[in-house]
Amino acid sequence: MTQTLLLLPGDGIGPEVCAEVRKIASALTNDLKIDEKIYGGASYDAHGAPLTDETLQAALEADAVLMGACGGPQWAKVPRHLRPEAALLGLRKEMQVYANLRPALCFDALADASSLKREVVAGLDIMIVRELTGGVYFGEPRGIDDMPDGQRRGYDTQVYTTSEIERVSRVAFELARGRRNKVTSAEKSNVMESGVLWREVVTDLHAREYADVELEHMLADNAAMQLVRRPTQFDVLVTDNLFGDILSDAAAQLTGSLGMLPSAALGDAGKPGLYEPIHGSAPDIAGQGIANPLAAILSFEMALRWSLDRADIADRLYAAVIKALEDGARTRDIGGQLTTAQMGDAVLKALG
Numbered sequence: 406m407t408q409t410l411l412l413l414p415g416d417g418i419g420p421e422v423c424a425e426v427r428k429i430a431s432a433l434t435n436d437l438k439i440d441e442k443i444y445g446g447a448s449y450d451a452h453g454a455p456l457t458d459e460t461l462q463a464a465l466e467a468d469a470v471l472m473g474a475c476g477g478p479q480w481a482k483v484p485r486h487l488r489p490e491a492a493l494l495g496l497r498k499e500m501q502v503y504a505n506l507r508p509a510l511c512f513d514a515l516a517d518a519s520s521l522k523r524e525v526v527a528g529l530d531i532m533i534v535r536e537l538t539g540g541v542y543f544g545e546p547r548g549i550d551d552m553p554d555g556q557r558r559g560y561d562t563q564v565y566t567t568s569e570i571e572r573v574s575r576v577a578f579e580l581a582r583g584r585r586n587k588v589t590s591a592e593k594s595n596v597m598e599s600g601v602l603w604r605e606v607v608t609d610l611h612a613r614e615y616a617d618v619e620l621e622h623m624l625a626d627n628a629a630m631q632l633v634r635r636p637t638q639f640d641v642l643v644t645d646n647l648f649g650d651i652l653s654d655a656a657a658q659l660t661g662s663l664g665m666l667p668s669a670a671l672g673d674a675g676k677p678g679l680y681e682p683i684h685g686s687a688p689d690i691a692g693q694g695i696a697n698p699l700a701a702i703l704s705f706e707m708a709l710r711w712s713l714d715r716a717d718i719a720d721r722l723y724a725a726v727i728k729a730l731e732d733g734a735r736t737r738d739i740g741g742q743l744t745t746a747q748m749g750d751a752v753l754k755a756l757g
């Protein structure tokens with residue numbers, strides 16, 4: 406049965422990197438239907454909403470959704486619920502993709518592109534599991550109020566329930582079993598109540614069902630430091646929505662560039678996954694054709710593996726990315742001169 410991939414190119418470099426995914430997808434298989442919908446700032450400009458009902462419906466009905474990026478300074482003054490980022494958060498929430506897998510992998514050919522020493526990042530293979538549909542991103546109340554003394558007060562709510570913590574931790578433990586069998590759970594239980602609950606729930610689940618997996622608890626600030634001190638100590642790192650956002654950007658730089666890190670957002674079995682590079686719309690380089698498309702291409706690779714049941718093609722694509730890098734293909738962010746399209750072509754060539 407032909408499967409459907411919904412492409413949401415979005416804004417800034419999103420359409421540039423998604424064009425390379427399209428090229429590669431059609432070279433790899435003619436058995437995949439690719440639909441495309443307007444999304445993010447582009448959708449706000451055209452329809453007055455960053456995520457239309459039509460786009461949302463198409464996402465819920467697809468087998469997998471691949472997003473480029475959304476946002477940009479031109480929408481900074483738009484009310485929050487109509488900003489491009491609201492489309493992204495809305496999509497994650499509606500698709501119920503609570504577990505965000507962000508693999509930080511240092512390809513050997515790129516160990517010198519990292520800002521850390523080769524010996525610190527060589528062999529790096531971390532799977533960050535970021536909780537994606539809860540926490541301070543969605544907690545109520547939130548707002549900016551006027552106070553009687555003339556000041557204003559801005560506030561957000563960090564909130565997690567037992568089941569939200571348990572289901573994302575379960576994903577982390579399951580992944581660890583297929584890897585190096587270690588989970589590090591990061592929170593701030595020393596200052597936050599939600600952190601205390603997080604640690605308790607992870608500890609209980611571990612004792613009940615995953616005692617064979619090594620579990621370590623780490624305060625999130627220490628985790629940030631350990632990531633740059635000795636990143637190879639981590640196997641699976643599970644954490645909340647906000648810490649996961651920050652720690653994954655830091656981990657991305659270990660691999661050479663933010664332009665290298667893909668992600669898969671997954672919900673319960675049988676539901677479509679949402680795939681996105683972890684980088685944004687990169688307004689500083691948008692329109693120049695120099696963005697690194699590998700994060701988007703590797704996000705497609707994750708879609709093939711995790712949603713489309715095509716591990717065979719995913720393996721081929723993964724090997725082609727490694728070969729292209731070994732053959733010296735480099736965009737500017739990883740120390741080379743190739744354009745976005747030339748990098749896509751280098752992967753195509755390596756596919757043979």
Ligand code: NAD
Nearest residue numbers: 474475476477663664683684685686687689690696697738
């Ligand atoms: P960003 O990730 O867009 O860019 C950060 C830096 O990394 C920039 O210097 C950029 O040029 C570079 N970079 C990012 N991707 C790259 C690539 N593929 N190749 C080469 N260089 C790359 O983050 P930002 O500047 O903080 O945010 C810009 C906008 O993107 C904001 O509106 C933000 O909300 C949005 N954003 C969207 C997503 C998403 O759609 N998933 C993710 C992050 C940020």
Ligand code: IPM
Nearest residue numbers: 476490493494650683684685
């Ligand atoms: C990410 C981004 C998003 C986030 C923004 C754009 C809403 O930074 O996907 O990492 O904070 O989740």
Ligand code: MN
Nearest residue numbers: 650651654683
């Ligand atoms: Mn981020």
